[in-house]
Amino acid sequence: MGIIDRARVYSPWLYHLHCGGCNGCDIETLAALAPRFDAERFGIQLVASPRHADILVTTGCVPKQFIPMVKRVYEQVPEPKVVVAIGGCACGGSLFYEEEPENYAILGSPDLMIPVDVYVPGCAPKPEQIINGIVQGILKLAAKGSSRKRREV
Amino acid sequence: MSIPAKILKQVLSRYSSPMTLKYPSGVDPSKKYSQIPEGLRGVPERDAEKCVGCRACFMVCSGRATRIIDLGDKRTISIFLFRCTYCAHCQESCPEEALKMTSKFEFTIGEREDKGAYVDTDLEMLRCKSCNTAFLPKKMEKRVFERLQEKMNPLVKEVVLSDYKKLEGYCPECRRARSTNFDTHTKKWLWLEVK
Amino acid sequence: MADPVITTIEIILIIPVALILGVLFLFLFRKLNARFQWRVGPVIRMYSDLAPLIGKTRIWQPLYDILKLFGKDTIITDVAHRRLFMYSPYFSLLFAIAAAFFIPFPGMELLSSVPYSLVIASYLIISSILFTILGPVASGSPWGAIGARREVELFLVSELSFVLSIFSIALSSGTLVISEIADRGWSAPSILLSLTSGLLLFVAMLGKLHIKPFDMPEAEAEIVAGPYTEYSGKLLGIYFLSKTFLTYVLVALFIALILPPVSTSIFWLPAWAVAATALVFLLTVVQVLNPRYRINNALYWYVKVVIPVGLVSFIIAFFIRVVV
Numbered sequence: 247m248g249i250i251d252r253a254r255v256y257s258p259w260l261y262h263l264h265c266g267g268c269n270g271c272d273i274e275t276l277a278a279l280a281p282r283f284d285a286e287r288f289g290i291q292l293v294a295s296p297r298h299a300d301i302l303v304t305t306g307c308v309p310k311q312f313i314p315m316v317k318r319v320y321e322q323v324p325e326p327k328v329v330v331a332i333g334g335c336a337c338g339g340s341l342f343y344e345e346e347p348e349n350y351a352i353l354g355s356p357d358l359m360i361p362v363d364v365y366v367p368g369c370a371p372k373p374e375q376i377i378n379g380i381v382q383g384i385l386k387l388a389a390k391g392s393s394r395k396r397r398e399v
Numbered sequence: 400m401s402i403p404a405k406i407l408k409q410v411l412s413r414y415s416s417p418m419t420l421k422y423p424s425g426v427d428p429s430k431k432y433s434q435i436p437e438g439l440r441g442v443p444e445r446d447a448e449k450c451v452g453c454r455a456c457f458m459v460c461s462g463r464a465t466r467i468i469d470l471g472d473k474r475t476i477s478i479f480l481f482r483c484t485y486c487a488h489c490q491e492s493c494p495e496e497a498l499k500m501t502s503k504f505e506f507t508i509g510e511r512e513d514k515g516a517y518v519d520t521d522l523e524m525l526r527c528k529s530c531n532t533a534f535l536p537k538k539m540e541k542r543v544f545e546r547l548q549e550k551m552n553p554l555v556k557e558v559v560l561s562d563y564k565k566l567e568g569y570c571p572e573c574r575r576a577r578s579t580n581f582d583t584h585t586k587k588w589l590w591l592e593v594k
Numbered sequence: 595m596a597d598p599v600i601t602t603i604e605i606i607l608i609i610p611v612a613l614i615l616g617v618l619f620l621f622l623f624r625k626l627n628a629r630f631q632w633r634v635g636p637v638i639r640m641y642s643d644l645a646p647l648i649g650k651t652r653i654w655q656p657l658y659d660i661l662k663l664f665g666k667d668t669i670i671t672d673v674a675h676r677r678l679f680m681y682s683p684y685f686s687l688l689f690a691i692a693a694a695f696f697i698p699f700p701g702m703e704l705l706s707s708v709p710y711s712l713v714i715a716s717y718l719i720i721s722s723i724l725f726t727i728l729g730p731v732a733s734g735s736p737w738g739a740i741g742a743r744r745e746v747e748l749f750l751v752s753e754l755s756f757v758l759s760i761f762s763i764a765l766s767s768g769t770l771v772i773s774e775i776a777d778r779g780w781s782a783p784s785i786l787l788s789l790t791s792g793l794l795l796f797v798a799m800l801g802k803l804h805i806k807p808f809d810m811p812e813a814e815a816e817i818v819a820g821p822y823t824e825y826s827g828k829l830l831g832i833y834f835l836s837k838t839f840l841t842y843v844l845v846a847l848f849i850a851l852i853l854p855p856v857s858t859s860i861f862w863l864p865a866w867a868v869a870a871t872a873l874v875f876l877l878t879v880v881q882v883l884n885p886r887y888r889i890n891n892a893l894y895w896y897v898k899v900v901i902p903v904g905l906v907s908f909i910i911a912f913f914i915r916v917v918v
Contacts, residue, residue, distance in 0.1 A: 255649075286634075324826045344463075395667050
């Protein structure tokens with residue numbers, strides 16, 4: 247394993263995308279980054295811009311008005327990237343998603359529009375479970391290999 | 400101890416050791432997690448021996464996580480964990496106490512179709528004697544019969560059992576269609592009142 | 595001036611030394627920051643059962659961050675001024691490395707004995723920071739523009755503090771050559787001068803390295819990531835690399851100017867290490883104790899503190915120059 251491939255495993259940066267939902271999973275996600283579980287021990291950092299991120303963490307089910315934003319944020323994350331869906335809403339739509347009759351406002355889970363690599367179900371998942379999910383994401387990231395393309399947006 | 404000294408001691412104790420847990424490192428499994436509070440609701444678990452396939456969990460599931468899939472001789476009761484909110488309504492409503500919320504929470508799934516995302520139980524179905532459609536899990540039929548015997552008024556027991564023997568093995572539609580052909584004691588409940 | 599061959603070897607040698615020290619300072623900064631928040635921070639010895647999976651140590655964490663960015667896609671926006679957007683990170687890095695050549699390290703005199711080396715070094719530091727402003731302006735992003743504007747305002751006031759500090763020291767020792775300043779003797783008024791101009795230089799470092807009360811240019815979540823919002827992949831990695839070098843440069847400059855004769859001889863290396871650690875520790879204390887200022891508060895604060903202290907500093911320097 248080359249040094250750059252190893253560095254990618256050592257410093258995954260998260261971008262937290264809140265799509266909709268009740269905010270419970272967001273609180274748990276932040277708890278996973280807070281001193282009690284301290285993700286910075288393993289180099290995991292929360293970044294403010296999707297351009298810097300390796301792992302896109304989505305929480306909540308996607309309202310229909312939010313679909314373009316989800317797609318856009320996904321496109322802004324440079325390759326190699328991994329999407330981790332956190333919580334029941336982001337995994338399967340949970341209480342808000344109806345197949346028949348269709349909900350007038352909510353489309354469902356983000357995996358209907360972007361490829362999701364790791365699912366972390368739970369309502370809400372414990373911080374340990376979120377860390378576990380992010381670790382699975384890191385392992386998938388390691389398998390993807392580096393990309394050094396130049397992309398124009 | 401004076402108040403400044405107390406504050407100083409507090410501060411020093413905080414700084415001397417970080418409050419971070421070792422979490423993903425599991426050298427000492429007993430200290431692996433922060434705390435698993437008593438009654439933590441995690442992944443539901445179904446006892447396949449006890450489950451009779453009565454659909455009670457399906458009726459109460461508010462997240463529509465529980466699904467009943469009837470395929471010929473097989474009824475599958477499955478909980479789709481992606482949609483489950485761990486509300487434990489199914490545990491409360493289960494008449495056989497087959498469902499139980501465990502405290503297991505540390506699991507992640509790579510794909511939607513992964514087996515880990517479902518809590519499945521397969522049940523064998525009973526086929527109707529005349530029309531040959533599957534209509535009831537065999538286990539449920541057996542269990543209903545047992546319960547009937549337990550709770551029945553001894554006065555009418557004999558009559559009801561003889562009626563049951565005649566109806567056994569027919570689906571509800573066939574029973575309705577043939578209700579006149581069966582020689583059952585339709586007025587047995589009235590007897591009870593008279594006596 | 596020293597032998598050109600030795601100077602060339604020293605120049606080649608200082609690049610890895612500066613990189614390693616910069617990475618170590620940033621690691622120390624993060625680690626102390628974490629410990630002040632009651633957490634562990636990047637671990638020095640990884641838990642034994644996780645070590646095969648995620649590495650034995652995280653002392654090089656800032657370096658891993660940079661290396662990782664080199665293995666990622668680089669996104670260039672359509673609205674950006676392409677050439678400026680792409681080359682300003684490289685220029686920033688170039689000037690930061692060049693600044694390291696003019697600052698003495700214990701046992702390495704480098705180019706610090708050339709005439710006017712203090713002026714050259716301060717100009718190189720200024721240019722490096724200037725290119726961290728120019729790139730974001732060229733990115734065409736509103737967040738980058740807001741961040742760059744804040745950076746310019748902060749840069750102006752922190753530069754005031756920086757210049758007052760270094761030139762009061764230069765005035766007191768009567769020279770603009772860093773190696774001579776770093777070798778000056780001690781006297782009672784010069785201790786006082788070291789205190790006042792050291793305070794000024796420290797305050798300037800806070801502004802230049804974006805330490806907490808003055809981190810409004812890259813205010814996270816408030817203006818996305820400030821100047822670096824549009825940068826990704828290799829270009830962002832080069833910006834972080836230039837920041838690593840700049841950290842080393844400022845720490846080394848502080849020690850060279852304020853604590854003579856620590857950076858003159860190789861025997862002072864332990865003292866240099868202690869002083870650098872103490873300086874990073876002080877920066878961390880300031881970082882963890884302070885909230886983020888608004889930009890106008892920061893300007894007022896700088897003007898309110900810097901001008902009186904700068905005047906006192908100049909008076910002391912003048913006193914040393916004329917009387918002593």
